[in-house]
Amino acid sequence: VPQVTRLPDATLIHRYDRIAAQLSELYAKTRDPQARMASASALLHHKMPHFFWTGFYRLEGGDLVVGPYQGPIACMVLERRKGVCWAAVDRAEPVLVPDVHAFPGHIACDSRSRSEVVVPVRDATGTIVGVLDVDSDKREAFSAAEVEGLMKVAALIYAES
């Protein structure tokens, strides 16, 4: 049984459509990835009340280094090949974790995190260059519709306009 009442999928999908439209408008101003990540994390965090931490980790010299984010202070560099963010990079696909306590090797940057979604961020050539990570302080806060929405947002970071 989920610990939270999730937004209905239709509401969530509609909200992601609006977020994507607003980001596309903002992204016409610059292709700078960090400016885009900063705007995405701010917009998502303020439009999604169930997000406790919202942000990016970037692959830099073989490490996942924290990028733009909103929420409590987070780990600067993630221990290699451990945790949910690394799982998304290593599997090259989104990872949905309904209960982080049941995920072997989960990295607790903040002990209040209970569930999590991480989606890979790819550059224009399709190479994974980082991840978009959202955490909730409730168990089972995220559905498959959430993963779909976050993938759309991640795809915009390196989109042409």
Ligand code: SME
């Ligand atoms: N939980 C993540 C680490 C990042 S933060 O929670 C912000 C992980 O296991 O990779």
